[in-house]
Amino acid sequence: MMDDSNVAASLAELGNMHRLSIFRFLVKAGHEGAPVGDIQKALEIPSSTLSHHLSRMVKVGLITQNKKSRTIFCLPNFEHLEGLISFLQEECCMGYEKSASR
């Protein structure tokens, strides 16, 4: 189980529209992820700003990067996100039963 501060830090990172969009873009990008430049073009975030957000996401473990020559491919870390989801379900949904109609 992820520890509380890692959970909080990761949720905080996803709690920003730019970073949430980046993560979703990467999820859609397929198994090899996407180069920083592609994210930049698709989401139209200035590169220095993008780099800032990416490094924060890498830092908490939401994404990983690997360099191929000049290009850096970014990948969503699904296990990390699963960890977050599990935390929310196990720690924050105790005693709650979803109604059958949903």
Next chain:
Amino acid sequence: MMDDSNVAASLAELGNMHRLSIFRFLVKAGHEGAPVGDIQKALEIPSSTLSHHLSRMVKVGLITQNKKSRTIFCLPNFEHLEGLISFLQEECCMGYEKSASR
């Protein structure tokens, strides 16, 4: 489905240790929630600071409050949290299959 900005805003709120602790405390508190004062004593957060965090959480819909005489009871909004979890699963886990061993 919750919209993106509501998701981001809610994740940002949970992305703070005080607020994450508050939410978890409320989840454990049972069906009638907990008074602000009880949260204050349990988590030892100065009341003005606590009030600040609570009002932020109410604002995005993570908790609801109802007043009984002088006391305000706080309740976690499970439907809201479920909305967040569903968003993360549907929008951020596409194409990911958890390995069977976990």
Next chain:
DNA sequence: TTATTATTTCGATATTTCTAGAAATATAGG
């Protein structure tokens, strides 16, 4: 070597968030 492409680092500013004491408000009881 020079140029080109991909990305990050630096630096500066603007904005938001966090924190908590002090004062204010609301409600109840004596």
Next chain:
DNA sequence: CCTATATTTCTAGAAATATCGAAATAATAA
């Protein structure tokens, strides 16, 4: 009315975050 209790609002300083142009770095190709 006076006092006690519960909570919020006001205020302000400190810290963190967001933004982005310009310069720097890295890798490749010409």
